[in-house]
Amino acid sequence: MEKEIRNESLPSCVREKVHDICREHGCDPGELIHILHALQRTFGYLPEAVQEAVAAELDIPVARVYGVVTFYSYFTMVPKGKYPVSVCLGTACYVRGAEAVLDEFRRQLEIGVGETTLDGLFSLDCLRCVGACGLAPVVSVGDRVYGRLTPEKVRGILSDYYRAAED
């Protein structure tokens, strides 16, 4: 029997997408993490309404979905920026001054960790080790990795992206 999902706040196209992705995984609660990965790839983030829809499709408590989403740092409930900035705070980066770099990003972007700028261009996150310890401290912006960063270099990197966004 198909479960009817009565979630008024969700546009029907989103609802259908959730339905399809859950079906692709056999509506198996054991596939929850894969389903959430697929949904985040599709929507960019996992808002409450999407989590509620997943819970209804899999017939599990929404609290359990929320527990998984908040446990893994990869999942996010707020939309990421066009250029997601991730500052590595792994041991090597940390001892070589990653915290000062992070503080500079915070100051320049005027947002905290886990937040997105109002214009939607940048979001700021921390991560643990990208496997480029020789280049410490390391920051990734989107798919690009920047090594041997100092706070002084932060402004230059950001202005490159501001220019790219204007073009």
Place this chain on the structure above:
Amino acid sequence: MNGNTVGLTIDRKTMSVPPGTTILEAASAAGIRIPTLCHMKLEDLEYENNPGACRICVVEVEGRRNLAPACKTECTEGMVVHTHTPRVMNARRTVMELILSNHPAECLTCSKNGYCDLQKVAHDLGIREIRYRGEESVFVPDRSPAIVRDMNKCIMCRRCETACNTIQTVGALTAVNRGFRAVVATAFGRDMAGSTCSYCGQCVSVCPTGALSGRSHTDEVLKALADPEKIVIAQTAPAVRTALGRDFGYEAGTLVTGKMVSALRELGFDYVFDTDFAADLTIMEEGTEFLNRLRAEDADGERAKLPLMTSCCPGWVSFVEQHYPELLPRLSTARSPQQMFGSVAKRYFARLLGVERRRLVVVSVMPCLAKKYECSRLEFAVDGNPDVDVSIYTRELARLIRYANIDFRALPDGEFDRPFGESTGAGVIFGTTGGVIEAAMRTAYELYTGRPLPEIEFVRLRGMEGIRSATVDFDGKPVRIGIAHGLGNARRLVEEVLAGKSPYDAIEVMACPGGCIGGGGQPFHRGNMEVLRCRADALYREDAGKPLRKSHENPCVQELYREVLEEPCGPKAHEWLHTRYFDRKNGGTEDSGPEK
């Protein structure tokens, strides 16, 4: 060495245990106590919370480099275990200090003061100083109508999560976030009123600290008692009298009915009545309703409203509204005994006394947290004046008695006031699993067949198994009965019904394991099923000692029908004693709307 057992030594005692036994279990069987905080096992309920999280139970195993958590380490052949070496005690004290480094030091004003596992273990370990100071978590307490959550006091034992998800299958609580920010919470950190919580209170029953507690309404009671304008009426649920004595040194299952009545009078209640009276009334309505539905089936084969599901338990009603709204037509529309009592008191007793309903303050003493929530439902109020003004639970009554310095053990046995203190044995057994349906069958049988019951006790409906079934013979008509206690068992029973596998005619559900005797407002039984059995036996004893044991024989109930209610399930009875339900499947924080 025997192939079926494992031999080991704990604290110089040798023993042999079945393979797979943990050190904790082996020690416990040998009478050796090892302190625990997160571990909790309720044998009969097949509940075990064993995340191995707290590390208080560490022991020393010879030949092993690290200390071993007793709850997670299986016994092996020849193992030599020491449970209280200096190294073990030092580790336990360090673990406890680390737990306490992020715990508010407010024991004196905490609602769990004196009943807290954390406090007890800290005391046993002789903690006098907390050497670790660091960041402290800051959560805003969440006050729902029935349950208060103060997550600053949470030690992440996750017992509540297991109770809510595994036993009750309510799924309101879950662990969220990680590391220092990890906490047990509802979905999206909403307050409990906005979650799927049914207010059964089983999370409160298992919480080892003050993180989860019942909402207290003792101040409202004291205020009403002090107000000379108010006429304050008590009604006491059957399960309360089996457990209240625990706080005053009585053995589990000691009936303290008479002393409880006297204590309420001492506290200043103007009338002390019995919810059992209203339970008899409930049977008149629910029993008649059941027969009407059964006869409709006899007449035209219509089974749409069968099985009839009992509606006395507000935790269960809330569960159906949130998880199985398609089953709402099967719920009996009869109000719970608590609300029937309130309705009759405010509508009828006020008239007898010649006063406005607002001058009456109806206080219910319940074994239950969900009853507080039930009182807040708008359909049980007239012009904003609730039928039951305040509901307090068993532990709160004990608190009031201590507060007033009443020497409970020295009290004489008092008698309930009339007319609403008169009850039959059928009303008494409402407090245990299987009791409501047994009471209903005693009356329904006689009304259906027109003949007296050959055997008054339906022994097959009794017991502590999670799901039970039996068939009662109504003069050639088999009546199939299903019973579940604990919402997880209820869910299993309901799924069977929905799948067409269990053609029951009537189903009794109580949200708490054991029924009301194991309610979220009772003195903590900490999973000791023997305590629940003693409480159930006490109710069956009180029932057996009653001169009248069938609800329809209660003279005060008969008089009430003659005077005002006319007939069971009639228009008047419907207005006063029945209710309606709401589909709350999607969030459903909006309340139940004004009275019809």
